Amino acid sequence: MGADPNRLYLEGIIENPIKRALRKQLKELGQHLFTVLGTTDGMVKLAEEIADLDPSHWGYRINIIDKAWDGVGKDGDRWWA
Numbered sequence: 001m002g003a004d005p006n007r008l009y010l011e012g013i014i015e016n017p018i019k020r021a022l023r024k025q026l027k028e029l030g031q032h033l034f035t036v037l038g039t040t041d042g043m044v045k046l047a048e049e050i051a052d053l054d055p056s057h058w059g060y061r062i063n064i065i066d067k068a069w070d071g072v073g074k075d076g077d078r079w080w081a
Helices: 005-015 017-037 040-051 055-068
Strands: none
Touching: 005 017, 017 040, 017 055, 040 055
16 A cells, blocks of 8 residues: 555645745646747746846756646647656
């Protein structure tokens, strides 16, 4: 018998609710962007521009976006982290 996914999800929220909420919002933002732009290519350009707002932390910022947007897209055009 494995761990209950619902319980693990709730434990993660209880452990760090702010991080979980922000990550969820960032994922939703990615989904909305894909809907508006229709392609992950446009999302890449925006992600890089956003990360570049703070060049000294570009790698950290793009990593957060990359992980949050994992799986966003449709059919053969998906964002894979």
